[in-house]
Amino acid sequence: MRMSKLFARTLREAPSEAEVVSHKLLIRAAYIRKLMAGVYSWLPLGWRTLRKVEAIIREEMDASGAQEVRLPIILPADPWKVTGRWETYGELMFKLKDRHEREMGLGPTHEEAVTPLVAGEFTSYRDLPVNLYQIEWKYRDEFRPRFGLLRVREFLMKDAYSFDRDEEGMRASYAAMVEAYRQIFGRCGLDYRVVEADPGQIGGDVNHEFMALAPIGEDEFVYCENCDYAADIEAATSRPPEPAADGELEPATKIQTPGRSTIQAVSELLGRPASALMKCILYDAGGRSVAVLIPGDREVNDDKVARAMWPAPVRLFEDEDFAARGFVKGYVGPQGLPADVTIIADHSVRAGRNWVTGANEVDHHVSGANVDRDFRVDRWEDVAQVRLGDPCPRCEGSLRLAKGIVVGHTYQLGTRYSKALKATFVDEDGTEQPYQMGCYGIGLPRTIAAVVEQANDEAGIKWPKALAPYDAVVIPTNMDVPEVVDAAERLYGELGSSGVEVVLDDREESAGVKFADADLIGYPLQVVVGKRGIQAGKVDLKVRATGARTEAPLDGAARSAKDLLGAAP
RNA sequence: CGGGCCGUGGCGCAGUUUGGUUAGCGCGCUUGACUGGGGGUCAAGAGGUCGGCGGUUCGAAUCCGCCCGGCCCGACCA
Numbered sequence A: 001m002r003m004s005k006l007f008a009r010t011l012r013e014a015p016s017e018a019e020v021v022s023h024k025l026l027i028r029a030a031y032i033r034k035l036m037a038g039v040y041s042w043l044p045l046g047w048r049t050l051r052k053v054e055a056i057i058r059e060e061m062d063a064s065g066a067q068e069v070r071l072p073i074i075l076p077a078d079p080w081k082v083t084g085r086w087e088t089y090g091e092l093m094f095k096l097k098d099r100h101e102r103e104m105g106l107g108p109t110h111e112e113a114v115t116p117l118v119a120g121e122f123t124s125y126r127d128l129p130v131n132l133y134q135i136e137w138k139y140r141d142e143f144r145p146r147f148g149l150l151r152v153r154e155f156l157m158k159d160a161y162s163f164d165r166d167e168e169g170m171r172a173s174y175a176a177m178v179e180a181y182r183q184i185f186g187r188c189g190l191d192y193r194v195v196e197a198d199p200g201q202i203g204g205d206v207n208h209e210f211m212a213l214a215p216i217g218e219d220e221f222v223y224c225e226n227c228d229y230a231a232d233i234e235a236a237t238s239r240p241p242e243p244a245a246d247g248e249l250e251p252a253t254k255i256q257t258p259g260r261s262t263i264q265a266v267s268e269l270l271g272r273p274a275s276a277l278m279k280c281i282l283y284d285a286g287g288r289s290v291a292v293l294i295p296g297d298r299e300v301n302d303d304k305v306a307r308a309m310w311p312a313p314v315r316l317f318e319d320e321d322f323a324a325r326g327f328v329k330g331y332v333g334p335q336g337l338p339a340d341v342t343i344i345a346d347h348s349v350r351a352g353r354n355w356v357t358g359a360n361e362v363d364h365h366v367s368g369a370n371v372d373r374d375f376r377v378d379r380w381e382d383v384a385q386v387r388l389g390d391p392c393p394r395c396e397g398s399l400r401l402a403k404g405i406v407v408g409h410t411y412q413l414g415t416r417y418s419k420a421l422k423a424t425f426v427d428e429d430g431t432e433q434p435y436q437m438g439c440y441g442i443g444l445p446r447t448i449a450a451v452v453e454q455a456n457d458e459a460g461i462k463w464p465k466a467l468a469p470y471d472a473v474v475i476p477t478n479m480d481v482p483e484v485v486d487a488a489e490r491l492y493g494e495l496g497s498s499g500v501e502v503v504l505d506d507r508e509e510s511a512g513v514k515f516a517d518a519d520l521i522g523y524p525l526q527v528v529v530g531k532r533g534i535q536a537g538k539v540d541l542k543v544r545a546t547g548a549r550t551e552a553p554l555d556g557a558a559r560s561a562k563d564l565l566g567a568a569p
Numbered sequence B: 001c002g003g004g005c006c007g008u009g010g011c012g013c014a015g016u017u018u019g020g021u022u023a024g025c026g027c028g029c030u031u032g033a034c035u036g037g038g039g040g041u042c043a044a045g046a047g048g049u050c051g052g053c054g055g056u057u058c059g060a061a062u063c064c065g066c067c068c069g070g071c072c073c074g075a076c077c078a
Helices: A021-028 A044-063 A078-083 A111-119 A167-187 A263-270 A302-309 A319-324 A347-351 A416-420 A444-454 A482-497 A511-521 A531-535 A557-567
Strands: A032-036 A039-042 A074-076 A095-097 A103-106 A130-139 A154-164 A192-196 A207-213 A219-224 A230-232 A253-256 A278-285 A288-295 A314-316 A342-346 A355-361 A364-369 A379-381 A399-414 A424-426 A432-434 A436-443 A472-476 A502-504 A525-529 A538-543 A549-553
Touching: A021 A032, A021 A444, A039 A044, A044 A130, A044 A154, A044 A167, A044 A444, A074 A078, A078 A111, A078 A416, A111 A130, A111 A154, A111 A416, A111 A436, A130 A167, A154 A167, A154 A444, A167 A192, A167 A207, A167 A399, A167 A436, A192 A219, A192 A399, A207 A219, A207 A230, A207 A444, A253 A355, A278 A302, A278 A319, A278 A355, A288 A302, A288 A347, A302 A314, A302 A342, A302 A379, A342 A347, A347 A379, A399 A416, A399 A444, A416 A436, A436 A444, A472 A482, A472 A511, A482 A502, A482 A525, A482 A531, A482 A557, A511 A525, A525 A531, A525 A557, A531 A538, A538 A557, A549 A557
Parallel strands: A192 A230, A288 A342, A342 A379, A472 A502, A472 A525
Antiparallel strands: A032 A039, A074 A103, A095 A103, A130 A154, A154 A436, A192 A207, A207 A399, A219 A230, A219 A399, A253 A364, A278 A288, A278 A314, A355 A364, A399 A436, A424 A432, A525 A538, A538 A549
């Protein structure tokens, strides 16, 4: 490709709306252009990179034994109503009607389409397992598209669906997908972690997020400094502390704490650390009051409380709730709470005793409060937000915090969709069984953005070879010197015919402009042909990722270039 | 949707508070010259319904109302 013809006009400045580096660079380097909020056009450079990711995914999915299909983007509403997602997906789904007023939606994901498809074809246990995947555009009417390609309303997604006879088969299919994902993201050059994720409202199903490490990532997760434990912050647990050793129990004493309704205030008044205080946080779970106990220096993880009380909907107490149910905001304690209040204590409460906590009376706290003697605990649960430095649940290491971008998500669905959609096969014993399903997604634009977030510098993108739109650019620096132009043309031809995807920057631009664009666009290799070099029979080679520059003789420069490319990341 | 901010040539911005004649600047674009190893210099140009509609006024980018679009902060996800 000749740069003079390439549909790519780079920008010296990024649009003001671009906040994160991947967004700025992909716009500036002419990979994408915005059409409207969360919807982007893919320019030739961007499209080539997208196709490369697609090819990697296709290869690895095929290698895993999955079969590619192509499901419609426009979907009938009915199956979605059957599974309940027409409502629960709600406004996230683009919905429309045809001329006959039939309801349909644009596919945000395809369980409702693929499940009936399989159920109509593979009806015997002998047919299973089967794993179908597609790479297709998905539509989600996000509340807030942002960060360029990281959160968009139209995006290319690889989605796969496995169908197994039993749970064991499902787990095997799942493991195969996780392995395929490792291959895929490894080939994309991503620094990522496989993270245990929150099963959310769906239930206790196993699922993992593939988290590309990035400080601007919207998802926080913990990982062990020592072993391979990693989990989304919503799902993370830490090893419960050892129970407090037996020791003297102080008498429970009511103390005056006028105007001290916060942990910090009480801590300061009494001169005791926050960890010696016990918070008593109140929730409403479907009309029932729930008191959650946790040391004063820790935070409750609302998602964990919600999971503990599932399926009741859980919400934090609002100001009205306190008075209405006889609690004193700021002075709540577990002592003497009526039986209809469920008291949940985090495991970390076991580690302490002689707690200072609310006295359920304005301006008063209690000190020396102890489990069983002074208050009951109905359930011990893990409801604490994991913190930096907490002990790993799997080993002796401690946990660290990081942020990431979810580029892939794998899920053991079980029979959630097959049951709802009455998708069954006939098992060996002649009974009808719902499929054991798994689903597996990868967001391709987001993967590209994540790679750019990880591989860039002030000058631009530093693509790993596998994703770069072209392998190399040939830059003649002196367009008025025929020998330079000729040599560049010759090299361009040689590289092209030896299988290198190469661009010739044949524009009547100064060398500086060409260098800047080459760095910005991020070709893994730059081949510079200049007046001085030609006179000495040499060209210069620069590896973008490392910045390493070398000289090579003009004759055989194509060979040197290929060698350098072969060694490049 | 709730809260905050913003719409002025392709991009980045000034001008709006205090209404006033031809609406400016940088980048980019066109033509020419000089240049030519890190976004070079000079000269001459092109390009704007000031987001839209309505109102106030002798006069509106500027004041008022409604609408549209965008960005940031919260709940969702690949």
